[in-house]
Amino acid sequence: MTTNLDVTESSSSPAPEASAAAESRRIALVGVPNAGKTALFNALTGARQKVANYAGVTVERKEGFTTTPDGTRISILDLPGTYSLRARSPDEAVTRDAVLGRIAGEAAPDVIVCVADATNLRVAIRLALELKQVGRPMILALNMHDIALRQGVDIDLAKLSAALGMPVIPTVATRRRGIDRLLETVEALAASAHSTSPSSWHEPTAAEVRAGHAAADRIVRTATRPPTRPDTWTGRIDNVLLHPVAGTLILLLLLFLMFQAVFAWATPVMDLISGGFDAAATWVKASFPPGMLRSLIADGIITGVGSVLVFLPQIMILFLFIILLEDLGYMARAAFLMDRLMGAAGLHGRAFIPLLSSFACAIPGIMAARVIDSRRDRLATIMVAPLMTCSARIPVYTLIIAAFIPRQTVLGGLNLQGLVMFGLYATGIVSALLVAFVMRRLLWRGQVEPFIMELPAYKKPDPKNVAVNVLLRAKVFLQRAGTIILAMMVLIWFLSSVPGAPPGATEPAIDYSFAGMLGHALAPLLAPIGFNWQMTVALIPGMAAREVAVGALATVYAVSGEGDGPLGSLLAAHWSLPTALSFLAWYIFAPQCLSTLGVVRRETNSIVWPLAMFAYMLVLAYAASFVVFNVAQALVG
Amino acid sequence: MSADNHYHLRSLGRSLSQSPPPILDGYDADLVRLGHGAKGLKGVVALVGAAEPAVAGAISAAELERRLLEIGFVEGAAVEILHEGAFGRDPIVVRVDDTRVALRRREADAVLVRLG
Numbered sequence: 001m002t003t004n005l006d007v008t009e010s011s012s013s014p015a016p017e018a019s020a021a022a023e024s025r026r027i028a029l030v031g032v033p034n035a036g037k038t039a040l041f042n043a044l045t046g047a048r049q050k051v052a053n054y055a056g057v058t059v060e061r062k063e064g065f066t067t068t069p070d071g072t073r074i075s076i077l078d079l080p081g082t083y084s085l086r087a088r089s090p091d092e093a094v095t096r097d098a099v100l101g102r103i104a105g106e107a108a109p110d111v112i113v114c115v116a117d118a119t120n121l122r123v124a125i126r127l128a129l130e131l132k133q134v135g136r137p138m139i140l141a142l143n144m145h146d147i148a149l150r151q152g153v154d155i156d157l158a159k160l161s162a163a164l165g166m167p168v169i170p171t172v173a174t175r176r177r178g179i180d181r182l183l184e185t186v187e188a189l190a191a192s193a194h195s196t197s198p199s200s201w202h203e204p205t206a207a208e209v210r211a212g213h214a215a216a217d218r219i220v221r222t223a224t225r226p227p228t229r230p231d232t233w234t235g236r237i238d239n240v241l242l243h244p245v246a247g248t249l250i251l252l253l254l255l256f257l258m259f260q261a262v263f264a265w266a267t268p269v270m271d272l273i274s275g276g277f278d279a280a281a282t283w284v285k286a287s288f289p290p291g292m293l294r295s296l297i298a299d300g301i302i303t304g305v306g307s308v309l310v311f312l313p314q315i316m317i318l319f320l321f322i323i324l325l326e327d328l329g330y331m332a333r334a335a336f337l338m339d340r341l342m343g344a345a346g347l348h349g350r351a352f353i354p355l356l357s358s359f360a361c362a363i364p365g366i367m368a369a370r371v372i373d374s375r376r377d378r379l380a381t382i383m384v385a386p387l388m389t390c391s392a393r394i395p396v397y398t399l400i401i402a403a404f405i406p407r408q409t410v411l412g413g414l415n416l417q418g419l420v421m422f423g424l425y426a427t428g429i430v431s432a433l434l435v436a437f438v439m440r441r442l443l444w445r446g447q448v449e450p451f452i453m454e455l456p457a458y459k460k461p462d463p464k465n466v467a468v469n470v471l472l473r474a475k476v477f478l479q480r481a482g483t484i485i486l487a488m489m490v491l492i493w494f495l496s497s498v499p500g501a502p503p504g505a506t507e508p509a510i511d512y513s514f515a516g517m518l519g520h521a522l523a524p525l526l527a528p529i530g531f532n533w534q535m536t537v538a539l540i541p542g543m544a545a546r547e548v549a550v551g552a553l554a555t556v557y558a559v560s561g562e563g564d565g566p567l568g569s570l571l572a573a574h575w576s577l578p579t580a581l582s583f584l585a586w587y588i589f590a591p592q593c594l595s596t597l598g599v600v601r602r603e604t605n606s607i608v609w610p611l612a613m614f615a616y617m618l619v620l621a622y623a624a625s626f627v628v629f630n631v632a633q634a635l636v637g
Numbered sequence: 638m639s640a641d642n643h644y645h646l647r648s649l650g651r652s653l654s655q656s657p658p659p660i661l662d663g664y665d666a667d668l669v670r671l672g673h674g675a676k677g678l679k680g681v682v683a684l685v686g687a688a689e690p691a692v693a694g695a696i697s698a699a700e701l702e703r704r705l706l707e708i709g710f711v712e713g714a715a716v717e718i719l720h721e722g723a724f725g726r727d728p729i730v731v732r733v734d735d736t737r738v739a740l741r742r743r744e745a746d747a748v749l750v751r752l753g
């Protein structure tokens with residue numbers, strides 16, 4: 001496998017490990033899911049982390065740094081949680097190759113630290129035995145040691161260490177206990193080169209996994225005694241939270257709260273951000289002489305940066321919820337409760353969080369798809385997320401509905417306008433599930449990923465760990481998606497303002513720009529779905545974000561001298577009902593948001609998926625609008 | 638015999654008549670497929686990897702066997718079905734020795750359990 005580090009993805013901080021001095025060490029953290037590996041990583045590195053992608057796969061490469069008291073630099077690689085080094089997908093091959101030192105330009109780690117949950121040893125010890133075959137110096141970090149002690153698990157560290165043939169260091173990652181001893185041991189092991197031997201690792205067969213379990217079982221029985229006060233809380237809480245009725249209701253309540261938070265709590269901050277950037281743009285317009293430069297700064301760069309930052313509140317609130325639920329141990333339970341519903345559309349139980357978040361905005365939603373481990377499940381979720389009705393569609397929907405749908409009650413008391421709005425939401429949901437279903441059938445026929453996951457014991461989340469992880473997500477968004485979104489915003493500005501209007505121009509400036517030319521050129525293509533050229537032109541700046549289309553329509557119409565007054569009544573005078581309905585249908589499906597495509601590009605680490613998304617959404621939008629326009633035309637006459 | 642067990646055996650019988658599991662020596666009336674069990678089923682894992690090829694889905698039966706083994710479903714492990722999903726009683730949560738694992742019934746069917 002030719003996995004290379006994608007250097008363009010790395011953070012702005014210079015890569016210090018490039019100047020690898022003799023005393024710099026590299027360690028890799030490997031462990032089964034829920035062993036507290038990320039908490040240990042955060043305890044080791046603090047905020048000194050950077051996230052990149054391995055070329056060609058969706059796996060994140062998380063690396064952090066620390067310095068020991070005697071000045072040795074240690075780089076720590078956090079690898080995805082796994083039960084075996086055996087790669088089940090191209091993504092998981094990265095973990096294996098990183099540990100084995102098969103990645104080009106990246107040496108094998110000096111020391112492998114296997115992170116184990118001290119309260120749940122057998123599976124972890126089997127993994128440690130498998131990792132031993134790699135031949136690198138190894139340490140077993142016995143994490144959550146405090147919980148084991150509290151439960152009265154008696155672990156004989158000396159016996160365990162002797163049986164495994166590696167140092168065993170008890171740690172409590174959330175309290176930074178055992179971290180210094182862990183680093184000292186890393187240093188001591190790395191200094192004694194003789195502990196390295198050639199790798200004899202190979203994919204374990206089923207028989208070898210069984211033998212590994214038997215060996216792990218023997219080790220656990222000789223070195224530990226079972227808890228005298230086992231955790232009974234998890235079982236008791238599960239009786240409520242996994243109850244078919246109560247559990248489902250609690251989940252719905254939690255989801256409602258989360259949706260409210262992402263949708264409503266973020267709004268004041270978002271308004272503040274966009275207000276601030278609008279004010280800055282206005283100030284620039286007032287303080288600089290008119291011209292291209294002023295327009296670039298005010299409408300291109302300031303507006304562009306604003307349109308990146310405006311996503312931050314939603315992303316941080318959403319990830320705060322996700323990380324809290326994950327650290328509590330609830331996320332796996334929620335996936336269990338939702339699996340059947342999601343599974344009907346061929347999606348994973350965990351897909352509901354990204355999809356729900358997409359009702360606020362597809363961008364945090366698509367980023368949230370990271371909670372899904374399997375690559376196919378994650379891709380299917382990402383691909384349908386933009387079909388969920390995001391909040392940016394609401395201004396478009398309300399404008400058109402208010403202008404064209406009569407304010408009347410139908411079917412005994414139902415508000416027709418509300419009914420249309422509901423229909424637009426429902427169409428989005430149903431089509432997302434259908435697309436996911438069809439995608440599964442076409443691309444991965446019959447290949448249902450198995451749903452097998454451990455439900456961890458409930459734990460109190462560590463505030464510091466939660467804060468570090470939320471900030472990391474914000475940083476990753478700004479560094480990776482933010483740059484691409486900003487570039488696209490400047491591009492849209494360029495298309496909409498260059499070339500400028502000639503002297504004595506009668507039409508709005510946008511009409512003379514590239515966007516205007518493009519709009520006029522595309523108009524014949526969109527005529528069959530009832531769009532006039534003004535709409536086609538407005539769609540191009542509308543690529544910046546869906547709600548921008550409202551402003552763009554105002555620009556195209558209001559300044560074109562065809563009258564002023566509220567945009568709604570203006571549209572009502574200019575558009576036929578079939579055209580308006582066709583426009584609504586267009587907005588359910590059309591890929592009218594470049595930021596979404598930018599995030600998909602980053603999250604899938606590929607150009608193919610955003611292009612495929614653009615294509616399928618465009619086809620659906622055109623088809624839906626065509627049908628709606630012609631049916632409405634035939635009915636209205 | 639409890640009503641619960643009666644249910645397991647009946648569904649097991651149907652499943653076996655379609656395609657017998659690849660074991661004969663160990664087979665007796667106390668063996669059930671984990672995926673056919675109801676909440677409260679208790680027993681010891683008798684065999685892992687008893688999936689029919691069509692059941693495994695995206696992964697081969699051998700791959701499913703290894704994944705089940707890796708997460709702790711190994712012969713001799715004590716298992717108990719703790720919870721069932723709200724819709725169609727699928728997936729299920731199974732206690733495997735000291736851990737809890739959620740899995741769909743189709744995957745759980747690859748585990749044969751000796752009741753006890």
